[in-house]
Amino acid sequence: MNNIAENMLSYHHWANQTILNRLWELPSALLHQETASSYPTLAATLTHLYAVDQMWYLVVQGTDMPEALEQSRPLMEQGNDWSLEEFDERLSQQAQQYDTWIKQTDLKRTIQLNNPYVGVRQTSLEEIVLHLVNHGTDHRGNIATMLRQLGHSSVMNDYILFWYQQSETV
Template sequence: MSKHPVQMFEYHTWASQTILGRIKGLPSSVLSQEVNSSFPTIAHALTHIYAVDKMWYLVLTGTGMPEALQACITLNESILNSVDEYANLFAQLSEQYREWFQSQADLEQTILLDNPYAGIRQTSLSEIVLHLVNHGTYHRGNISTMLRQLGHASTMNDYALFWYQEATK
């Protein structure tokens, strides 16, 4: 099995925890302060990332995409009150993904993905994982911008920094 999708997922987990760690070091009000950005608050952005991560987990574990989307719609509306709550949710889901990875012999196998917005296509499991990572990277960038709009520096969470963090483990 190619290790690249797994490594990319580990980067995704690390980057999410890194930005959550930065937010945790700021006043708790930062989570719910309104900004003029892609999301009304950082909490909304974190909720969206989590809901999409969960939706893809459901797809990867055998739920049809229309059903997975429906199951996660309410998650997208569940705004949490603390960074610790988000960190715990993300950590729990990451463990579920790791267990799923352990059960996979071939991440290049394809499934029939019925995307209600884009149509039906054969999609490899690795493509889904890489999309999940790309989606999270995009929205962590939104969060970095939101932090700057609120007068705070963000934190570096680039893939290249992850390489060096991993090398020191």
């Protein structure tokens, strides 16, 4: 990998899987147990992460952002009832979609992003990827905090650990 955005996207998928692997070690009831955080449950946080990544995937595929938001919105309710198995499967499939897309894409290409929250601007696909990764990092941090509130530790999923683990496999 010689593209930073491509490497960061790989990190994003690795970090999501690292969090899921930690959740597999814990009682399944924790997924739907309420906490005092940005989202009421771990499932709601994972749902948000998945739905927003799906929305951005639609955007990088050429869907206007308001339409992509509408298409992704039903996932926010559906995902609250998903099991860990469903999250694992969906996030894995999503990672594969992104991996295929990024290998075939000129990340320097710009699109007009019609963001209904902040306005219209020209944005490179690379910037969108970096935003997606940053957004995921934020919510994986929420999950770490929620796990602590529920009496469990999280797991290290920092970029530097990914970086070192990747250098060991090369």
